[in-house]
Amino acid sequence: MPVADAPSVPAGGAHEYDHFADIYDVWTETAASTQANLPFYVDAYLAAQGPVVELGVGDGRVAVRAAARGCPVIGVDASTAMLDLCRARATREGVTDRVDLRQADFRDFTLTEPADLIALPYHSIGHLTTLDDKRRALHQVFSQLRPGGRFIFDDFLMTPALITQMRQVQLRAMYPSSSSSPTPASGSSASRPPEQDTFLWVTSLVDESSQSLTVVTWEDLVHPDGRLDTRRYRRLSLSWLLPAQARQLLEETGFEVEACFGxxxxxxxxxxxxxxxxxxxxxxAADDAHASTTT
Ligand SMILES: C[S@@+](CC[C@H](N)C(=O)[O-])C[C@H]1O[C@@H](n2cnc3c(N)ncnc32)[C@H](O)[C@@H]1O
Incomplete structure (x- = not known):
């Protein structure tokens, strides 16, 4: 299929993450797949033989962990707020020299040296909500890999049960929050307002026909007596591929599928x-192409 000639506008995902960054930590701590995807990607980064790139590096949850184990990582992300979180995490862990951050889009990032591994973890391909955008990103990944280099990504496996679950309203987390009234620097604890709680809720609008969803979260800041103080909404636009579509996109780009895990x-x-x-x-690899043309 031809590559769409679409303009390179920032994807919704990155703008949305500028508003999502301050809850990203609690979001990943309470997510279903982050405990398992972390060691999977860190092991893959450590096994690479050359430059490792994480697209959608986010707050560095994966990249900084790999860097702390000795693996230099180039982190690409379009969101300023997420890159700031990643930089701060790398500083806290003392690995700024092993985390090289670049602000760019999945669809047109470029590297100075071809990568041995490009990873796109945690359903992030879904932030490209059209097939054309996904196709463009895959072509870009292909072009920035060395021959023989690998591309690893994961996507939702959307099932009726998962759709039903996503459509429900769920209380995702509850945590103490700092009071909206500033605590006086010289004030005694008696003059401080009692601590408020934050309730983080989530639901999703799922459109099966376009294979897309909008994750809607809201943070309720609640007074100790249970009255709502403030509510803040955030949203993330996502989409999903069927496994057959993912395979087709990879193969039409020129990739060889080595494995698909469940x-x-x-x-x-x-x-x-x-x-x-x-x-x-x-x-x-170049010699693979030669072998296939000579057999
Ligand atoms: C789900 S988070 C993943 C973060 C990290 N990889 C992890 O596993 O926790 C997706 C990240 O992709 C970034 N992003 C979304 N769309 C993007 C795009 N088109 N180009 C570059 N970054 C994008 C967001 O800013 C966000 O930091």
């Missing part, structure tokens, strides 16, 4: 057991 424990994908789709694809 979870982050590397269980081979099977419709009946899979909970994720985790793809490992390889840009064929």
């Amino acid at each position: 979870d982050f424990h590397r269980t081979p994908f099977a419709d009946t057991t899979a909970v994720e789709q985790v793809w490992i694809a390889r840009r064929p």
Whole structure:
């Protein structure tokens, strides 16, 4: 299929993350797949033989962990707020020399040296909400890999049960928040307002026909007596690929699919057991192409 000639406008995902950054930590701590995807990606980064790039590096949850274990990572993200979080995390962990951050879009990032591994973790391909944008990003990834280099990404495995679950309103987390009234620097504890709680709620608007969803979260800041003080909404636009579409996009881009797993424990994908789709694809080496033309 031809590559769409669309302008390179910032994807909704990155703008939305500028407003999402301050709850990203609690978001990932309470997510279903982050405990399992973290060691999976860190191990893949450590096993790479050359430059490692994480697209959508976010707050550095994965990249900084790999850097702390000795692996230099180039982190690409379009969101200023998320890059700031990543920089702060790298500073806290003392690994700024191993985390090289670049502000760019998945669809047109460029590297000075071809990568051995490009990863796009945690359903982030879904922030490109059209097939054309996904196709453009895959072409860009392919072009920035060395021959023989790998592209690893995961996507939702959308099932009727998951759609039903996503449509429900869920209390995602509850945590103490600092009071909206500033605490006087010289004030005694008696003059301080009692601590308020924050309730983080989530639901999703799911449109099956376009394979897209809007995750809507709201943070309720609640007085100790239960009255609502303030509410703040945030949203994330996402989409999903069917496994057959993911394979087709990879193959039409020129990738060779090495593996598709149904979870982050590397269980081979099977419709009946899979909970994720985790793809490992390889840009064929120059001699692979030669071998295929001579056989
Ligand atoms: C789900 S977070 C993943 C963060 C991190 N990789 C992790 O696993 O926790 C997605 C990240 O992708 C970034 N992003 C979304 N769309 C983007 C785009 N088109 N180009 C570059 N970054 C994008 C967001 O700013 C956000 O930091």
